[in-house]
Amino acid sequence: MTTLENTPSVFPPVAQQPVEFAAETPVTGKVRLEAAWGSTEGDEDLTTSTASAPKTDGQIFKQQYKQWNGQLNPRWMRNWAILRHHLLGIFKKGHRPWGMPIRLYLLVVFIASLSDVGMTLLSGLIGDSGLHSIWGVSRDNLYGHVLGFFPRNMLYYPVVAALLVGGVISEDRQHGTSALYFSRPITRFDYVGMKFLSVALIQGLLILVTLALYYFAEIATMGRGWAWIIDTFPLFLATVFSAILLIFTYTSIGLSLSSVSKGKFFPGIALLSIILGTKVLAFIVSNLFDREILYLISPYDCLAHVGQAIIGTQPTYDQYSWTWSLASLVAMNALSLYVLSTRVSSMEVTRE
Amino acid sequence: MQDDLIIKTTNLTKSYGQHVALDKLNLSVPKGATGLLGPNGAGKSTFLKTILGLIHTTEGEGTVLGLDIRTQGDEIRSRIGYMPEYDCLNPDMEAIHQVRYSGELLGMNPTIALARAHETLQYVGLGEQRYRNIGSYSTGMKQATKLACALVHDPELIIADEPSNGLDIVARNYMIETLTNTVKTGNRSVLMASHLMDDVERVCENFILLHKGKLAAQGRIEDLKAFDREIEIHVWGGATRLEEAMVSRGLNVRREGRIMRILHEQEDTTSMILQCAADVGAQIRRMHEYEASLEDLFLSIMENLGYEVKTSEDLLASPMQARKVDAPGHMGGGAA
Numbered sequence: 254m255t256t257l258e259n260t261p262s263v264f265p266p267v268a269q270q271p272v273e274f275a276a277e278t279p280v281t282g283k284v285r286l287e288a289a290w291g292s293t294e295g296d297e298d299l300t301t302s303t304a305s306a307p308k309t310d311g312q313i314f315k316q317q318y319k320q321w322n323g324q325l326n327p328r329w330m331r332n333w334a335i336l337r338h339h340l341l342g343i344f345k346k347g348h349r350p351w352g353m354p355i356r357l358y359l360l361v362v363f364i365a366s367l368s369d370v371g372m373t374l375l376s377g378l379i380g381d382s383g384l385h386s387i388w389g390v391s392r393d394n395l396y397g398h399v400l401g402f403f404p405r406n407m408l409y410y411p412v413v414a415a416l417l418v419g420g421v422i423s424e425d426r427q428h429g430t431s432a433l434y435f436s437r438p439i440t441r442f443d444y445v446g447m448k449f450l451s452v453a454l455i456q457g458l459l460i461l462v463t464l465a466l467y468y469f470a471e472i473a474t475m476g477r478g479w480a481w482i483i484d485t486f487p488l489f490l491a492t493v494f495s496a497i498l499l500i501f502t503y504t505s506i507g508l509s510l511s512s513v514s515k516g517k518f519f520p521g522i523a524l525l526s527i528i529l530g531t532k533v534l535a536f537i538v539s540n541l542f543d544r545e546i547l548y549l550i551s552p553y554d555c556l557a558h559v560g561q562a563i564i565g566t567q568p569t570y571d572q573y574s575w576t577w578s579l580a581s582l583v584a585m586n587a588l589s590l591y592v593l594s595t596r597v598s599s600m601e602v603t604r605e
Numbered sequence: 606m607q608d609d610l611i612i613k614t615t616n617l618t619k620s621y622g623q624h625v626a627l628d629k630l631n632l633s634v635p636k637g638a639t640g641l642l643g644p645n646g647a648g649k650s651t652f653l654k655t656i657l658g659l660i661h662t663t664e665g666e667g668t669v670l671g672l673d674i675r676t677q678g679d680e681i682r683s684r685i686g687y688m689p690e691y692d693c694l695n696p697d698m699e700a701i702h703q704v705r706y707s708g709e710l711l712g713m714n715p716t717i718a719l720a721r722a723h724e725t726l727q728y729v730g731l732g733e734q735r736y737r738n739i740g741s742y743s744t745g746m747k748q749a750t751k752l753a754c755a756l757v758h759d760p761e762l763i764i765a766d767e768p769s770n771g772l773d774i775v776a777r778n779y780m781i782e783t784l785t786n787t788v789k790t791g792n793r794s795v796l797m798a799s800h801l802m803d804d805v806e807r808v809c810e811n812f813i814l815l816h817k818g819k820l821a822a823q824g825r826i827e828d829l830k831a832f833d834r835e836i837e838i839h840v841w842g843g844a845t846r847l848e849e850a851m852v853s854r855g856l857n858v859r860r861e862g863r864i865m866r867i868l869h870e871q872e873d874t875t876s877m878i879l880q881c882a883a884d885v886g887a888q889i890r891r892m893h894e895y896e897a898s899l900e901d902l903f904l905s906i907m908e909n910l911g912y913e914v915k916t917s918e919d920l921l922a923s924p925m926q927a928r929k930v931d932a933p934g935h936m937g938g939g940a941a
Contacts, residue, residue: 318791321759334709436687
């Protein structure tokens with residue numbers, strides 16, 4: 254029987270145990286302290302280490318603030334900048350980036366809108382009176398150039414308006430670029446006014462410029478004299494007025510939709526729905542209740558009704574006064590402008 | 606002194622119905638760089654909109670660069686450059702044209718605006734990237750473009766709202782250096798709203814602290830930090846004995862384990878600490894002056910002193926109270 258005293262010790266005395274810290278050593282006790290303090294007993298040999306200076310190869314870019322002592326131009330120049338930005342963007346880079354499909358569609362519509370100009374020139378050149386009686390300047394043809402439903406107010410002008418207004422204000426909400434305007438001396442009125450004007454001018458380029466070309470093509474090719482001009486110029490002015498009313502209405506409705514959105518798609522599709530969808534609604538109402546409301550609820554039909562009265566063509570809704578359509582147009586525009594002004598007033602600068 | 610002020614407000618109040626966004630603010634912001642601090646909802650955005658002349662004040666008055674914020678908003682916005690916190694750039698435009706358009710919106714001639722756009726983009730470090738679409742830029746490059754838009758007309762005051770938001774360390778350093786350079790070599794003033802106290806400390810000499818629409822504190826950052834000078838020691842062995850010895854000698858001591866901070870009130874504080882350590886046989890392994898960061902001070906003021914403190918002089922008048930709140934609750938800090 255062995256006693257405890259006689260048992261050979263398998264463990265060396267604690268004091269003789271070497272202190273070693275290997276990677277696998279658990280971080281406890283003294284080891285932990287060593288790790289925490291980052292030194293041993295403080296008696297180890299002192300060594301010095303000197304960080305080498307970073308190699309310098311000279312400075313290529315020197316940041317230097319350059320002052321500018323120029324004079325800022327007044328309000329009209331700031332407004333011109335907004336207008337220019339939107340208009341020139343159609344033609345060249347560096348301004349508002351209109352998408353390539355939009356620019357292509359505008360070109361197609363511009364060329365298509367010149368169809369009556371081309372036919373007038375052709376009839377004048379070949380001297381075909383039959384062709385001229387169809388395509389030449391007349392009360393109905395002037396009306397048709399601006400307010401004809403197919404194809405102009407079905408495929409051309411509403412689609413152009415929808416493409417243009419889609420992102421004009423909604424993009425500023427989406428990208429926060431409204432802050433860029435309102436942190437500068439741009440008033441909300443100037444902002445929305447110039448955006449409105451730029452969209453309206455692009456539509457004007459397609460509708461009014463082609464209308465003017467049509468009128469002058471007739472004068473040029475048919476050798477019209479002052480008597481003809483004096484006779485027809487009031488008709489031309491009435492058509493111009495109708496076109497302005499159409500552009501204003503499409504733009505105000507479109508921009509109000511753009512101001513309530515953060516994307517391009519909704520304002521565009523909503524504008525088309527309002528212009529073309531109301532016709533469908535009126536058709537349903539007409540069939541179900543035998544009641545005509547198209548001249549009241551459809552922006553296009555209101556415009557057509559008023560345009561027919563101003564230009565003096567055969568009215569479509571001769572049983573109703575055109576003033577109802579005018580009142581409806583005024584109400585539509587007032588509502589659109591109210592929404593537009595309210596939404597633009599609430600656009601933020603510090604966060605959007 | 607009055608001429609050196611870029612912003613001055615007197616009892617400036619802005620209410621939205623029942624909600625008071627700014628409550629009788631009396632501010633005097635000198636030329637140079639000033640940090641605008643405050644937690645979310647403190648009224649920083651409302652304050653910026655007010656000094657931009659974009660919203661009508663409910664009460665009180667104020668001037669920016671000597672112009673009345675109530676009636677001369679357009680002139681104010683012509684003379685300041687605003688760098689918003691959020692995106693304000695068209696991703697489909699090239700940076701050079703975006704900056705040029707920003708200048709044109711201020712009334713600059715297009716040719717001059719283009720020349721300045723080149724200069725400012727070069728200045729913010731985007732010289733070689735200026736013909737790239739903004740949509741392809743990194744966050745840092747977008748921030749730099751926003752700064753270039755703000756600097757294009759060489760404004761007297763730049764308002765930078767969270768300029769280093771979302772930037773990596775390199776881009777952040779560059780932005781801070783650029784702002785500092787604008788103040789120091791460009792001799793321009795900067796009002797910088799930021800949650801990053803380090804950035805504010807690096808750029809600004811002055812600060813404004815808003816809390817719940819009220820002025821919590823304003824003054825020089827150096828002054829604010831000066832009240833809290835302490836000596837920090839790391840003790841090995843006999844820490845409790847050392848603490849007792851120092852307290853018995855009248856030193857103010859805060860302790861967290863073997864780390865102690867002693868209020869540096871007298872010139873001989875250091876020698877007193879060493880003497881105490883020698884007396885009780887404690888080892889002092891490390892000893893250095895502790896300087897509270899602006900973040901510490903911000904948190905302590907926000908959590909404890911609240912908006913009743915008006916200026917850094919008030920803080921200096923009650924250093925013990927301020928010091929106490931700097932310490933965590935378990936170290937004897939907490940409510941003052």
